[in-house]
Amino acid sequence: MPQSPCILILNGPNLNLLGTREPEVYGRDTLADVEALCQARAEHHGLLIDFRQSNREGDLVDWVQEARGRCSGIVVNAGAYTHTSVALLDALLAVQLPAVEVHLSNLFKREEFRHHSYISQAAIGLICGFGKDGYAYALDALASCLGCKEEA
Numbered sequence: 788m789p790q791s792p793c794i795l796i797l798n799g800p801n802l803n804l805l806g807t808r809e810p811e812v813y814g815r816d817t818l819a820d821v822e823a824l825c826q827a828r829a830e831h832h833g834l835l836i837d838f839r840q841s842n843r844e845g846d847l848v849d850w851v852q853e854a855r856g857r858c859s860g861i862v863v864n865a866g867a868y869t870h871t872s873v874a875l876l877d878a879l880l881a882v883q884l885p886a887v888e889v890h891l892s893n894l895f896k897r898e899e900f901r902h903h904s905y906i907s908q909a910a911i912g913l914i915c916g917f918g919k920d921g922y923a924y925a926l927d928a929l930a931s932c933l934g935c936k937e938e939a
C-alpha cells in the first residue's frame with residue numbers, strides 16, 4: 788500500500804493562545820480543537836497531517852523547507868507574519884508545494900494593515916472568516932487538488 792499523502796499544517800505566532808485570545812475575534816476553540824478537526828477531515832480524505840505551531844518566524848521557514856519531498860501540500864495560517872514575512876513567502880515559493888492560506892477571522896473586515904498578505908502570492912487560494920472550519924475547507928481544497936478519494 789502506498790503511504791498516504793501528508794499535509795503540513797502550519798500555525799504562526801499567538802495561535803497557541805486560541806481559546807483565550809480575543810475570543811470575540813478568534814472564537815473559543817483551542818488550537819487542540821483545531822488540530823482534532825484537521826485530523827478528522829484529513830482521515831476523511833485519506834490524508835496524514837503534521838500539525839505545528841511556532842511563535843518564531845525561522846521555525847516556520849525551516850518547517851516549510853523541510854516539507855519538500857516529505858509533504859504533498861501545506862495549510863498555512865501565518866498569524867501576524869502573514870502581513871510582514873517575505874522570508875516565509877520565499878520559502879513557500881521555493882518548495883513549490885500546493886499551499887492554502889487560512890485565517891480564522893475575515894481579514895478584510897479588520898484593520899487595513901491586515902488586508903495585505905505576503906503569503907497569498909505563494910498560495911493556490913485563501914480562506915478567511917470561517918473560524919476553525921476554514922482549516923477543514925483548506926484540507927478539502929488540497930484533497931481535491933491532489934485528487935484524493937473520499938472515505939465513505
Ligand code: DQA
Nearest residue numbers: 801864866867890891892901
Ligand atoms: C489571523 C489574522 C492575523 O491578522 C493575526 O495577526 C493572527 C490571526 C487569523 O487567523 O485570523 O494572528 O491569522
